[in-house]
Amino acid sequence: MNMTLMRENESPANGFENVESVPFSEKVYETSNLNLWYGENHALKNINLDMHQNEVTAIIGPSGCGKSTYIKTLNRMIELVPDVKTTGQIKYRNRNILDQSYKVEDLRTQVGMVFQKPNPFPKSIYDNVVYGPRIHGIKNKKVLDEIVEKSLKGAAIWDEVKDRLHENAYGLSGGQQQRLCIARCLAIEPDVILMDEPTSALDPISTLKIEELVQELKKDFSIIIVTHNMQQAARISDRTAFFLNGEVIEYSDTNTIFSNPNDKRTEDYITGRFG
Numbered sequence: 001m002n003m004t005l006m007r008e009n010e011s012p013a014n015g016f017e018n019v020e021s022v023p024f025s026e027k028v029y030e031t032s033n034l035n036l037w038y039g040e041n042h043a044l045k046n047i048n049l050d051m052h053q054n055e056v057t058a059i060i061g062p063s064g065c066g067k068s069t070y071i072k073t074l075n076r077m078i079e080l081v082p083d084v085k086t087t088g089q090i091k092y093r094n095r096n097i098l099d100q101s102y103k104v105e106d107l108r109t110q111v112g113m114v115f116q117k118p119n120p121f122p123k124s125i126y127d128n129v130v131y132g133p134r135i136h137g138i139k140n141k142k143v144l145d146e147i148v149e150k151s152l153k154g155a156a157i158w159d160e161v162k163d164r165l166h167e168n169a170y171g172l173s174g175g176q177q178q179r180l181c182i183a184r185c186l187a188i189e190p191d192v193i194l195m196d197e198p199t200s201a202l203d204p205i206s207t208l209k210i211e212e213l214v215q216e217l218k219k220d221f222s223i224i225i226v227t228h229n230m231q232q233a234a235r236i237s238d239r240t241a242f243f244l245n246g247e248v249i250e251y252s253d254t255n256t257i258f259s260n261p262n263d264k265r266t267e268d269y270i271t272g273r274f275g
Contacts, residue, residue, distance in 0.1 A: 026053050028192055028222045029074060034088035036069060038081065043069050045246045047088070051192075051239075056214060056223045058233035058254065061243035062269070067226045070243070071194050074224065075111040076104050093191075109136070112185035116197040118177035120169035120184075125152075125161050128169050128180055132188040147187050155183035156213050175206025182213065193217065195225040199232065211236050230270055234258050242266045 029051040036044035044066050051057045059067045072078040073090060076097060089096045097107055121128050129148045130138075138144060148165065152158040157179040161172070169180055178198060185193055195214075199207040214223055214236050227233050233240050234254060241251040242265075250257060250266045261267045268274055 027051065028053050028093065029224075030089075030091040030094075032089045032091070034070075034073065034090060035086065036073065036078070037085045039083045043246050044073075047248055049241055049248060049251060051222060051224055053222050054218055054220075055238040056218050056225060056236055058237035058240045059224065059226045059243060060228070060230055060233050060240060060269075062274070063228070065243040066246040067243050068196050069246075071196055071224060071226050074192075074194055075108055075113055077113070079104070109188055110190055111192045111194060112188060112190035113194040113196070114178070114181050114185055114198045117201050118174055118181055120172070120177050120180050123169060124166045125169050125172070125180060126165040128184050129187050131184065136188065151183040151187040152180075154186045154217070155179045156209065156216070157183060173206070175202050175209060178202060178206070178210060179213065182210075182217075190221065192222045192224065195223065197226050197228060200228060207232075230258075242269060244269070 027050045029049070031047050031049045034044055034047040035042065047070060049070075059071065061067050069078065073086065074092075074097075078084055078086075086098060088098075090098055092107065092111070095102065121131060123131070126148055129151050130144045133144060133147050138147070149158060149162075152161060157176060160176060161180075164171075169177065172180060178201075182193075182198075199210050202210065211232065214225065217223060218238075225233075225237065237254045239252065240254045240257040242249045242257065242261075242263075244265060250261055250263045252262075257266065258270060261270065
């Protein structure tokens with residue numbers, strides 16, 4: 001059940017301790033004492049964060065603060081970077097994903113990702129969407145057709161592309177390409193969608209469409225979004241974490257972060273004094 005609908009009658013949380021007292025939905029991710037190094041560079045320092053079901057969690061902070069590094073640990077894409085070392089735990093649905101017995105393929109069928117720059121494959125719109133399902137063994141054309149329609153509708157782009165499914169995806173606008181990438185993510189029916197600055201390369205109209213889409217998608221998915229746009233975080237997220245120099249400075253419900261932050265550094269960042 002999505003408990004965020006109850007929020008207007010709740011008292012705002014005030015800092016770390018009170019976040020967990022708000023009666024939100026169950027935890028999807030629990031990060032405990034996470035540290036990460038790129039070689040000798042200590043990039044993430046003692047991260048403790050929980051993400052919740054059917055919520056949008058925003059991660060904000062200045063460039064180089066660890067936002068993208070953190071989100072890439074949540075589906076273990078960070079392991080593609082040479083000389084990375086981690087300590088601590090990241091539990092997804094109560095199981096530590098950093099345990100090497102956890103197959104990364106299993107994790108990535110549950111946790112999809114949308115990147116900063118739209119990255120459709122050099123294939124047709126149709127073949128982009130069915131790429132994941134085909135890898136997972138789905139061959140029946142009727143089933144694939146249904147997945148394509150459902151996924152493109154879920155990404156709010158079906159009406160724009162339904163008559164051009166077999167055209168190259170590169171013929172779409174930037175905003176359409178990003179929604180196609182979201183449809184490609186939805187096609188594998190994930191539990192969580194990670195978004196790493198998904199609108200930073202888009203125009204304002206396309207950005208608005210993605211933001212509206214995120215609000216719709218959280219009915220069925222848990223969404224974690226890295227954004228450099230604080231107004232965007234304020235508009236679309238339920239909770240916000242402020243990162244600085246590889247640390248979580250403050251994490252609370254979004255209203256509190258933007259209206260009554262506990263930490264002076266949070267206040268300075270959201271008011272534009274640095275960053």
